[in-house]
Amino acid sequence: MKLRGKVSIAIIVPLAILLALAIRADLVETRSRIIQEGSNRMRRSARNVATVIDGQCRRMAQVAETASISVSDVKDWTRDELFGLAHGIVAQDPILFGFGIAWEASPGPERKGIFFGYAERSLGGIEEIDLTARYDIAKLPRYVQLKDSAERFWDQIQIDKNGVRTRMIAYLAPVMSGGRFIGGVFVDVEVDAFGLMIERRDLDCEDWAIVDENGQVVASSPGAGSEFEDGSVGDFVVRERQDDGPDRAVRFEDLIARAAVGESFVEEIATSAVDDDVRMVAFAPIEEPGWVLVSGRSREVMTRNADRLVLARAGAVIAIALTAIGIVLFGTWWVVLRPVRRIAEVVSRAAEGDRSARVGLGGQDELAMLGSALDEAFPRLDELARTQASLDSARVVQESLLPAEPLNDAGVSMAGRVIPSDQTGGDYFDYGELGDGRIAIGLGDATGHGMPSALFVATARAYVRASIMTESDLASAIELANHRLCLESSAGLFMVLFAAILDRPNGSLEVASAGHPGFLLRSGEDRFEEIKAGGIPLGIQPSGYRSTTLEVASGDVLLVASDGAWECRNPEGEILGLDRLLETAVAGRDRSAESQVADLFDFVHRFADGQPLDDDCTILVVRVD
Structure with missing residues (x-):
């Protein structure tokens, strides 16, 4: 064998072994990093969306409780006045579907006994419905619960909307006067409204569900999984008991209870005995009603691009290793130093006040992405400065309206x-x-x-x-x-x-x-x-x-x-x-x-x-x- 062949073998064989080890280590690290970053995004996204839903629930609760105070403050309500209040509340808040009042303060509106009215949003506007004759309000289970407990609570109900049974989320609050129960109010919103909120907030997941403290599914995305199909969380084991871990197996309901107390986290859950059938599941609390937002993404989908990324990097390393030192140096200058110098030049000009300069790097590598990010960021700096100045001015004006001393x-x-x-x-x-x-x-x-x-x-x-x-x-x-x-x-x-x-x-x-x-x-x-x-x-x-x-x-x-x-x-x-x-x-x-x-x-x-x-x-x- 010629010297050139020996030298080639002496270089190529160790390099190939080291490269194989490096590719394997890179693949493991890349997958782990992608899963960690994806899990963090899922947790933040779930927490943000849960906060939005919690804010809407708090608005519903505030509307109902404020209305209960207002209703209890006036003793001689007429039927038209009660409908007017319900109509006004639904009109004020476009998220609300309906608002209902049950009033039994003797002798009742216009001396006609217990009144049960409801205002709902319809295609023609806001419709006022008198349900007094349709229902025996005193025997309705939710009204009985409200009257016996004199405590507010959340519940799921179904109504007939344009001939279709529609699931609703309702918040019920008692109307009290001098410690005596004299009626109740409730606001409701369609379950689909939560789906729209989640869709608009672009929740980072493949599927999701909202679960209450009893494990009942409040709402879910299509195809959320067999564990949610029956309307309640399945009682399945997430992790078996380990010798160096908890003294018992961890069940899905344990994770729901953990999130319900205010913690947002992501868990790796195997949905079957197949190793690749593993999902990263985010849990975030919706504090006001005591619900939990559960969102999931397949681990295999999250790491799908890891192999392609690692092989692309390995190919670049092999190409660089087999080229001449001169070409490597030239490539290093062309790929790294030139873009960095261009970025440094543009940043320096921007720092001196010239916001018109652009990096203008082509490609999809990290430096090109950095250059594109800077190109997009520079025009916004002046806008952000103006926005901040406007907010500062508004704050100064608002403070000037308060007593000075x-x-x-x-x-x-x-x-x-x-x-x-x-x-x-x-x-x-x-x-x-x-x-x-x-x-x-x-x-x-x-x-x-x-x-x-x-x-x-x-x-x-x-x-x-x-x-x-x-x-x-x-x-x-x-x-x-x-x-x-x-x-x-x-x-x-x-x-x-x-x-x-x-x-x-x-x-x-x-x-x-x-x-x-x-x-x-x-x-x-x-x-x-x-x-x-x-x-x-x-x-x-x-x-x-x-x-x-x-x-x-x-x-x-x-x-x-x-x-x-x-x-x-x-x-x-x-x-x-x-x-x-x-x-x-x-x-x-x-x-x-x-x-x-x-x-x-x-x-x-x-x-x-x-x-x-x-x-x-x-x-x-x-x-x-």
């Missing part, structure tokens, strides 16, 4: 603070002199947060202020402001409000509420007295309101806070709660209003322990000295 006057001190959960918020507080020794006070909390809610709050604040200045009493002022908002507000936006007028010379406090409570601590007492929420929120439909006048004396403290203050969570997911917030307020009653507000916000932040706020947080304190 605490009010410290003879006989009274007032202070408040708003911490939005977004760059702009949906909360506000206000106070100001009316003359003749009276001071107007207000705190509002709009649905949602961000720019739409901030604009709505600014409009509502202006109407409330103007109405208080022109109307003779607080109830009329709130009614006028609500009427103006109903004429201009967008669908789905409304605001709860607590308003008061402090008359220092006469020692009185006139209060009115549009669905928001207040709390009064009397001098010498050790517990806050709740000023209960009454009246429907502003912006839903025109409505009347009532005001109440309370006597106040030196040492009394009025506390008003948005629900974001006591619904914040710590890292363990525990909610602060109203009772703990009020106990802290009682402890600081002797301090100035400004100091009390600062202490309460310090308490909220200590409890949250670094967790971001889920909602805007506003606290207002009025101290009578």
Whole structure:
């Protein structure tokens, strides 16, 4: 054998062995990386979609609970008024399919006994249906459950929609008055609506299902799997018991229970005895109704491109290894150094302000993808800067609408603070002199947060202020402001409000509420007295309101806070709660209003322990000295 052959064998044989080992190691690593990255994408995607569904469920719950408060606040509802309320709620929220009211407060609307009405969305608009004669409401199982438990709950129902039995998801809430059950309200939405939400959010999976805490399937995609076909999760083993693992086998229902407590994760699950029939399954909690979003993707599909990627890389390595050193150097310059230099040049020009430069690399390799990403990113930098500047300006304007400093006057001190959960918020507080020794006070909390809610709050604040200045009493002022908002507000936006007028010379406090409570601590007492929420929120439909006048004396403290203050969570997911917030307020009653507000916000932040706020947080304190 010639020397050239020996040299060739001496080089090619070890190189081939090393290359084979490298290809195998690369294949294993590439598959593992693809599965890990895919699992992370699935987990994030499932969590994001579950958050969207949870937000819609919370909106449904908020609508039903707000409606139950509004219904219980008025004792003499007529049939038309109840239908008007139901019609208005369905019209305000395009996601809702229907809204129902069961009212049995004696002697009932227009003295006709128990009333059962329903407003549903149809092709012709919103249809109002009187179900009083069709059903014996007192014997309907869900109504009996609602009445016996006096607790809200979620349920699945079926209705006849255009001659087709349609599955619905319903949220039911009791209407209570003085601790007595006087009826119930419910909102419902088609199960298919959840499928549309998932489709619009492009859930990263091949199939999905929503499962409740009892293992019942709420909704699923077509072909979700045999374990979901019967409408409930099959009781099958995910992992057998291992010597160094848990002391029992892990079942699918165990994973559902694990996700239901708030954890998002991905599990590898074998769906049959075949090794390749393995799926990566993501679990994400939908917290409000206690459901779990389950989404899956075949592991074989996730790693399908791994072999092709590895073989492509191996071919490139072999070609480079068998070429001359000069060609390798030239190729290195052409493939790596030239694009990097081009990218560095474009980045440098962009840093100097020239955003028109483009990398312009062709191909599908990583550097070309980086160049394409930079080409797409540069034009957006100015747009992002302008957007951020607009948000900053909006935040400055919104902050300018709040009182600039605490009010410290003879006989009274007032202070408040708003911490939005977004760059702009949906909360506000206000106070100001009316003359003749009276001071107007207000705190509002709009649905949602961000720019739409901030604009709505600014409009509502202006109407409330103007109405208080022109109307003779607080109830009329709130009614006028609500009427103006109903004429201009967008669908789905409304605001709860607590308003008061402090008359220092006469020692009185006139209060009115549009669905928001207040709390009064009397001098010498050790517990806050709740000023209960009454009246429907502003912006839903025109409505009347009532005001109440309370006597106040030196040492009394009025506390008003948005629900974001006591619904914040710590890292363990525990909610602060109203009772703990009020106990802290009682402890600081002797301090100035400004100091009390600062202490309460310090308490909220200590409890949250670094967790971001889920909602805007506003606290207002009025101290009578």
